[in-house]
Amino acid sequence: MRTTLELGQEIGYAKLSIEAVAARAGAGKHTIYRRWPSKGALLLDSLLSLHKxxxxxxxTGDIFADLRTQIHAAVDLLGNPPFGPLYRALVSEAQHDPQLAAALNERFISPQAAMTVARLETARDQGQLSPDFDLSLAMAILSGPLYFQFLITQEPVTHEYVDRVLRALFTGMGK
Structure with a gap:
């Protein structure tokens, strides 16, 4: 997996191949194919090993501060190699590979969304948010602008941008 990340960073996802990973890692390509059916699956596991x-x-008892801390960490991860550029390539590949899309959703996107919703639910239960605060909509409002900027416009997603998104969410859906 380390070799996959190193090679992916050096030559980019488009030129990455299981054969190239096998050659550099000193492993047989069949050994790699037994565990990972595609380079997308290999890259997904490699990226997941980075973020843990x-x-x-x-x-902390402050939902705004907690969301801010977590999303800033995500932005820092996405904004830097090797995770950011390779994650962008993985999401692109997932548009053409239904198995990879399902695995990405199951192993990364859904768990992150579930953690966000759970943290919002705790805050709502503690009275930090309105009882009718729509948790799934809040999740969509938080992730939509970030993914739009990261994947579509490919502008840097900064801490300042995150803070603007959070202020907009809490102004529109707050207590």
Whole structure:
């Protein structure tokens, strides 16, 4: 997996191949194919090995500060190599590979969304948010602008931009 990340960073996802990874890692390509059916699946596991628990939510009792801390960590991860450029390529590949799309959703996107919704639910239960605060809509409002800027416009997603999104969310859906 380390070789996949190194090679992906050096030559880009388009030129990355299981054969090239095998050659550099000193492994047989059949050995790699037994575990990963495609370079997308290999890259997904490689990227997931990088982030581990770095995107867990703190719970300080201040939902705004906790979201801000977690999303800033995500932005820092996405904004830097090797994760950012390779994650962007992986999301692109997932548009053409239904198995990869399902795996990405199941193993990364859905768990992150579930953690966000759980943290919002805790804040709502603690009275930090209105009882009718729409948790799934809040998740969509938080992630939509960030993914739009990261994937579509490819502008840097800065901490300042995150703060603007959070202020807009809490102004529109707050207590």
């Amino acid at each position: 628990s770095s995107l867990d939510y703190p719970d």
